[in-house]
Amino acid sequence: MNFLFDTIQFVLFLVVLTSGSVFFGGLFYKALIGERNLLSPILLKPEKFIYKIFRIDEKYEMDWKEYLKGILSFSFLSFLFVLAIQLLQQYLPLNPQNISNVEFFLAFNTAVSFMTNTNWQAYSGESTLSYFVQMIGLTVQNFVSAAIGLSVLLALIRGITIRQGKTIGNLWVDLTRSVLYVLMPLSIILAILLISQGVVQTFDSYTTVQTIEGSNQIIPLGPAASQIAIKQLGTNGGGFFGVNSAFPYENPTPFSNFLQVLSILLIPGALVFTYGKMLSNKKHAWLIFGVMMFAFCSGIIVSYWSEVSNSSTFHSSELMEGKEMRFGVFNSVLWSVATTVASNGSVNAMHSSMSSISGMVELINMQLGEIIFGGIGSGLYGMILFILLTVFISGLMVGRTPEYFGKKIEAYEIKWAIIGILIPSVVILFFTAIGVTTNVGLSSILNKGPHGLSEILYAFTSGANNNGSAFAGLNANTNFYNILIGFAMLLGRFGVIIPVLAIAGNLVKKNITPETSGTLSTNNFLFGFLLLSVIIIVGALTFFPALSIGPIIEHLLIKSGYTF
């Protein structure tokens, strides 16, 4: 019965996700290329107004270096701003709880985390940050960091589609449109829907209630719904409250749960179809979407199976400890897989409490590079790096200089694609190696044995791939982890953005080779299969050793009844 119910939910979810992606993909396409669309009557004036006050020339075009400079300086200023208001929050308004200033390394970590669209939370929202910092600092970053990812994607797409050009668009226009047409409207709708379900939205201070046992309990409140909407939609994931969407005020009902999981994947999914429209090639969009869906569903199935088939060791049919009791195991699985395939990182259950295999699925989802849906923009541009690699290898195999939509893929592109794909992996492995062999790193882990290894591996995996979800267990609020994970997030973000823009800048200059019978098709099943193989093999070859002596050995030990 349970299984049937879970299946119906899953199918429903997939249908809504797919149709929503197709619908919004078309809408975003028009908005992002500046065509008249559904929202123009309302948003065109604000858009022009923004250009006017910031003196943005809509027609101006940037080459990739200027575009990159814009992103770096914008991100750096964002970082400084979020850092400053945390360090000074005591003196700033909207702090009804009188929370004290944030300690420097934690503030550094948090500023980096939100600026890079990671939303790794070494702090606990209700006890560390004021409403001001949450709204003006973090929520604003939730919008703009997602918009940065989308802008980089747009730049890359222009590189692929423009014939022999020099410029890849105007960053400020892309940013404005991304926020105005893509992120804002959906966030407002979602926030209203969430409030209707009972998510709190208030500037009141926390209330204290007397429980039936007679003790006092503080109930944290705040302007949560507005931040939660963008946290889900913008693949941010940073909860308003410490335990994220496992907290009833953040996620009160099954419907709010469904909406929130859906919004994790909605925009990344829609952007695939936006890409298809920009290429004038719907088939290619469906191919990418299909590959993502396949990986996503496989993750769900493996994870779900591992959760419900553990009876021998734990004498229960499902593992319920740490799960979302209100919505059942399936919703915990669905959320955990969705939040890790997309670089969201919000949770409605503690990932540390999932089965070892579920934990491994989550790790793999992130370690593949956050490209199965992935972050806003970043997921697809990461995926395109893998597509370039696949095109290169398979192009060689058919005996023709590899081409992607007529653009020749040569040494320059391969060099940067490799760098973009490898940087997060190298960061994860190196930083984890430091974490698991130094006392300062080891002192933060909660569990001995393989689970402890997974905790540290998870933290750096989540940071370097800008996911932001936490495995729980690890005490990450130490200087060591705040600094190291901070750098992991920076490297994982800009270590991919720079290569992507470099590729865009080089591709845009190239001519488009017309298709012949000798051209490799990037639209058929065979290419999809190859793409999936390259993604899995590159990911598996890099992380298989680490996973085998982490989650895999843990799973085997648990099966044989070995505990710590």
Added chain:
Amino acid sequence: MSTNTNKPLFEKQIVLNAVKDSFIKLNPSYLIKNPVMFIVGIGALLTSIICIIDIINHKPVSFDLQIAIWLWFTILFANFAEAVAEGRGKAQSENLRKSRTTTKARKLNGTTETIVTALELRAGDIVVCEANDLIPADGEVIDGVASVDEAAITGESAPVIRESGGDRSAVTGGTKVLSDKIIIRITSNPGETFIDRMISLVEGAKRKKTPNEIALSILLSGLTIVFLVVVVTLKSFFNFYEITLGQDINAVSVPVLIALLVCLIPTTIGGLLSAIGISGMDRLLKHNVIAMSGRAVEAAGDIDVLLLDKTGTITLGNRIATEFIPAPDVNEDYLADAAQLASLSDETPEGRSIVILAKEKFKIRERNIHELNVKFVPFSAKTQMSGVNIEASGSHSERIIRKGSLEAIKKYLSEQTNINIAIQSDYMITQMIGVDIALSGGTPLVVVENNKLLGVIQLKDVVKGGIKERFEQLRKMGIKSIMITGDNQLTAAAIAAEAGVDGFIAEAKPEDKLFRIRDEQAQGKMVGMIGDGTNDAPALAQADVGIAMNSGTQAAREAGNMIDLDSSPTKLIEVVEIGKQLLMTRGSLTTFSIANDVAKYFAIIPAIALSLFATNSLNGPLSVLNVMQLASPQSAILSAVIFNALVIIALIPLALKGVAYRPEGAATILKRNILIYGVGGLIIPFIGIKIIDVLITLLKLV
């Protein structure tokens, strides 16, 4: 040279030299050019040092020593692959090198002649060659005409004519003058001749990497770096268990980690990459094509459009008479007789073909022109006609025979008869015949005797045998062929249809070729051009792949980036195949190499993690990953290393011959190669490692 095509893959002498070279190539300064093999080298050295230290300390070293030995073999095998490819290439180019003469050259200074050695000649020097002289270096005939034996480079024994001016002025060093005397201006310095450049393409040390090869090297280096990080950090992950739980991790020794690293990095493709490139050039040489750069060969695999001249490439070069079509009241053999008479002194190929056709068809013998009292009227640019005047004698009355184009004859008759010829019925019939011929791709030549129209000779371009099939093959490869001709639209269309080309440019001026190439390139296409004349030179230079005929001018040969020694226009098909094979072989072996890693993981990871959480009675839990049921951790690791080394040797023949290319669609080719090298690459190592493990256990090596 063409006799060498069926050489066995491994000749004894080549193999012996290659074995020697394999050791010479261990030189670190050479090894560093190949990052993948350089890492193996460092690993081998480290492992050897550890062995030596252990021997000094009287520790058991048998296992580590075996790893070290096989790591050295891995490099030697890769070196051997390159050396064999080089050896074969050198053997191939040896023929060319031999022809590079050291004999004396007769250098001209003004009018004085000095004898110098060929090596002293520089570009711009003038030399003279007479019968039986060897031409000392590449050059251009600036005066005279001679027949030259080019067998030394082309293998073709029939002598060819080389003359100043025109399209046959280029001569190649090492060929022999058979008759007459020519003055040659030398066009290349020693060491810079075509042959020198070609030789450098088959020598590993001097060889420049091609663009796709560079891109692939970057990919391989990237993979190497990531595996280095994987292996180095893996040690730390094991340390974690030692620090926190006191687990025994002695199995994770440095030699074992190095073994793992070497197994994971793409040594198969890394070791064979250079051999693949060299053998590609070698195969090109076998087809008698000299390439100026590897880049050009690779580009040939990408060609979308091929431009080629009609004359001499698609057709046999000259039009020949194929039919006599008499006017309504004229006998066909009378027409043939008149046509033959008018052509007897016509030494053009067309004229000769008329004589021959008349002879073959109507047994009209060539008459002794001196017996008849004849006066020949040679072709003149003004009249556009030629013909013969036979004086009246005996029974004969005077015969004035002319042949020429429809236009020329019309003008001639109008002048002679002073009437409007265009409305005469026999002229109209003749004109209809002429249009008919033109529509079928022929050229009508009208014959008139004493102002009476006798009929029309049909001259036709003869399309070379088998050419249609060759273009069909090109089409399957995805290459569009475009014929360039000076003919009019009608003729061009007919010939294009007969030859099976995809398009044509009629009434083309020399610069049209260049414009068409630029036009195609602007659309993003890769253009190949085959040409021989001096007016082809700009187009050859503009094209992405310009193949100059060896029989062509020096200007054309300089402008192109390949020279076809056989001067065979459809040679491009072979060049394209080689270009594609180069890429396919690299791509397939890369796929194979990466796919192999899966099995190696399943051999080595359980082996090194066997002691994790092991109890006295039970192996560690990760032993379930030992799906191959390898006998012991040590035999597992050793088997993987040995397999990794042996697979290089096993794939040398493939690297040298290249992955077979068939003109098929991209999807078909990809499917096949994925199946063989991807799926095969996944499965084969599981079998191979298992077999080696069984052997190792039988021989009690560990």
